[in-house]
Amino acid sequence: MTSPIYTASIPVFKQMLGGLSGVLAKAEAHVAAKKIDPNALLQARLFPDMFALLRQVQVATDFAKSVSARLAGVDVPKLDDNEQTFADLQARITTVLTFIEGLDVALFDEAATREIVTQAGTAKEKRFTGASYIFNYALPHFFFHTTTAYDILRHNGVEVGKKDYIGTY
Amino acid sequence: MTSPIYTASIPVFKQMLGGLSGVLAKAEAHVAAKKIDPNALLQARLFPDMFALLRQVQVATDFAKSVSARLAGVDVPKLDDNEQTFADLQARITTVLTFIEGLDVALFDEAATREIVTQAGTAKEKRFTGASYIFNYALPHFFFHTTTAYDILRHNGVEVGKKDYIGTY
Numbered sequence: 001m002t003s004p005i006y007t008a009s010i011p012v013f014k015q016m017l018g019g020l021s022g023v024l025a026k027a028e029a030h031v032a033a034k035k036i037d038p039n040a041l042l043q044a045r046l047f048p049d050m051f052a053l054l055r056q057v058q059v060a061t062d063f064a065k066s067v068s069a070r071l072a073g074v075d076v077p078k079l080d081d082n083e084q085t086f087a088d089l090q091a092r093i094t095t096v097l098t099f100i101e102g103l104d105v106a107l108f109d110e111a112a113t114r115e116i117v118t119q120a121g122t123a124k125e126k127r128f129t130g131a132s133y134i135f136n137y138a139l140p141h142f143f144f145h146t147t148t149a150y151d152i153l154r155h156n157g158v159e160v161g162k163k164d165y166i167g168t169y
Numbered sequence: 170m171t172s173p174i175y176t177a178s179i180p181v182f183k184q185m186l187g188g189l190s191g192v193l194a195k196a197e198a199h200v201a202a203k204k205i206d207p208n209a210l211l212q213a214r215l216f217p218d219m220f221a222l223l224r225q226v227q228v229a230t231d232f233a234k235s236v237s238a239r240l241a242g243v244d245v246p247k248l249d250d251n252e253q254t255f256a257d258l259q260a261r262i263t264t265v266l267t268f269i270e271g272l273d274v275a276l277f278d279e280a281a282t283r284e285i286v287t288q289a290g291t292a293k294e295k296r297f298t299g300a301s302y303i304f305n306y307a308l309p310h311f312f313f314h315t316t317t318a319y320d321i322l323r324h325n326g327v328e329v330g331k332k333d334y335i336g337t338y
Binding site: 151 | 173174176177180181184185215216219281300301304305306308309310312313316317319320323324326331334335338
């Protein structure tokens, strides 16, 4: 039987990153059609001390790959965080999707009880079971960044809707 | 054994609605301290055709109570949607928390395979298993509204942080 922790993570990340990719594609088409500097959106933020769109996408994809790796018990892949364009962000999403789709379902068999340690060795170190990690920590953070990326674009008049955010499942 | 569908829903809704309540309390303190009309925040939206803060909170709580009821196989409680103030929203959150905390864990034993029908009898009718309903539909929507409520307040300069959004677990 497929672990519920797999069901709660990999297919959800796939769905929402697919949605995010579609939302970003519409944003890129929007700046092209209106002859706007892409950075007007990529560097847009809802408040000066919040992350800009580009960083929101980096962090959303970070959560997807790190959380998936930790739950599966494999090394967390490193990304260079050097994206600058919409095309770079799409490539990053594709890289993360390829990684998480490659994780065997069986790796998640013990995920619910696996001990997950975040920020190990620092004052902020936290210990979770896999179940608590995905439900109380990872999903709230992941959805925060996919939603805020969408909210930044909506706030800037890009014509995307809830359906785009939700993706396909 | 507690159903993973219970673990994925009731404690998550409790955590995030607790966070939302704290965020709204800081927003109310903010308007009081600055002598701002509370409606400047309650009716704030990120774009003209998005929901205002007050409606975001109504919809987030709607998802929490409706999704919990459907997964548990009990009637969905009706709320009047007549909130106008921060105090009204806090009362609504309390009502929903009381309802979901009162749902017996055992009601969720069959939740993963329970058939859930949304918008029954309309052209938009959708059929889910409980597992697909919570992971692919309910959580993405619920987090959308808790995050967007937070984003509206951040955008308006209320001093809340990610910790407030995440709540306690």
